[in-house]
Amino acid sequence: MHAITLHDQVASWQEHPAPGPLEASEVRIHVAWAGVNRADLMQRAGGYPPPPGASEILGLEVSGTVIETGPGVARLESGQKVCALLAGGGYAEEVVVHQAQVLPLPAGYGLREAATLPETFATAWLNLFMEGGLNHVEGGAERVLLHAGASGVGTTAIQLCRTFGHPCFVTVGSEAKLEQCLELGAETGWNRHHGSFVEAVKAWGGADLILDPVGGSYLADNQQVLNADGRLVVIGLMGGRHAELDLGRMLMKRQRLIGSTLRSKSPHAKGVILEELQQHVWPRLARGELRPLIDRDYPIQRAEEAMAYLESNASIGKVLLSVAGGD
Structure with a gap:
């Protein structure tokens, strides 16, 4: 062959x-x-x-x-x-x-x-509903932050959130990508070239679940916008493998950090x-x-x-x- x-x-x-x-x-x-x-x-x-x-x-x-x-x-x-x-x-x-x-x-x-x-649907399903604990009975209504929203996993996750009743906020790399994500069902989003997403996500109401393929460089900002009892699921390391974790914030807000890979x-x-x-x-x-x-x-x-x-x-x-x- x-x-x-x-x-x-x-x-x-x-x-x-x-x-x-x-x-x-x-x-x-x-x-x-x-x-x-x-x-x-x-x-x-x-x-x-x-x-x-x-x-x-x-x-x-x-x-x-x-x-x-x-x-x-x-x-x-x-x-x-x-x-x-x-x-x-x-x-x-x-x-x-x-x-x-x-x-x-x-x-x-x-x-x-x-x-x-x-790969795309298995990754999105695993990390939203199995690792991330979202309710897959329609109308669950937890709030989801999706980084790299225009990626294959991101565009799939947007649609799954929409279908099962979970509002989602996306971060993307261009206005064209943001427009496409909104058409797929994202509630709102942020162009990362405009700076940090923190204030925009806080104004939206924060996130109960974050799906993050970036890792390192996003950890501190993710912690700031993750609500009490929130889950941060890291599925990639595009932003590096090392970062500082605020354990005080993690304890006080009962945040959970979950590392997840499908391949192995x-x-x-x-x-x-x-x-x-x-x-x-x-x-x-x-x-x-x-x-x-x-x-x-x-x-x-x-x-x-x-x-x-x-x-x-x-x-x-x-x-x-x-x-x-x-x-």
Whole structure:
């Protein structure tokens, strides 16, 4: 098969050994589309190695067609169109993954749209509702601050907050991005180029939950706007890995700081998240209440260009790679 290989951090499409024989509960998928995520950029730069035993090939989410099933696989069959959450290996013609990490497509969805779902929706759902403790019964009404609101995870989280009744405030990097976030359902927001978001969020009423892919440089400001009993869920380190924590504020306001990563979770743990998505999110996708936002796509041979575009922070929504393409 062909796959993306890295040489001196440069990605190229080359011949590569195919994944080996299937073990119990595994399926082999012929990849149609792969999602591009910031974790891929971090891995390429040497800062985010795959978990032990995972493929060294980039790529954490794909859509495609099941072409082989291993022993013990009952709910999936050859020829079925699916999407999958991976620990690595998505920038390739084939992937092998545990069946727990695979879902059928939502009704009415094609393979291109479905490639945007696994990593982005799993990350947003995990950190808003499972780690962050938001109520996913509609009308929960806790207030959410989303940093990087125009990212793939951000645009997904906005829609989930809107659907389940949680007002959200977004921080973004341009007025165009802010306008798009408001159209998706954010209540209000802040262009980070205008300075600190602290006073604007305080005037809005503060946040009960903050979803933060920035980390270090935002910690002090996040603490200032986090309400009593609030939760700060850190899912990335774009702003650095070191910062000063005000323990006095944390104690007095009963704030909770939660670090969260999805990639290193076990197949069983990922399967639990995907089961919740299939129960609570897939029907809403099928009804059009939620919709993934795709910025643009590139042929897999132009993966380097796609990653450069994502790294530029110009994107609004997901960036995709076409491997076999199709709907």
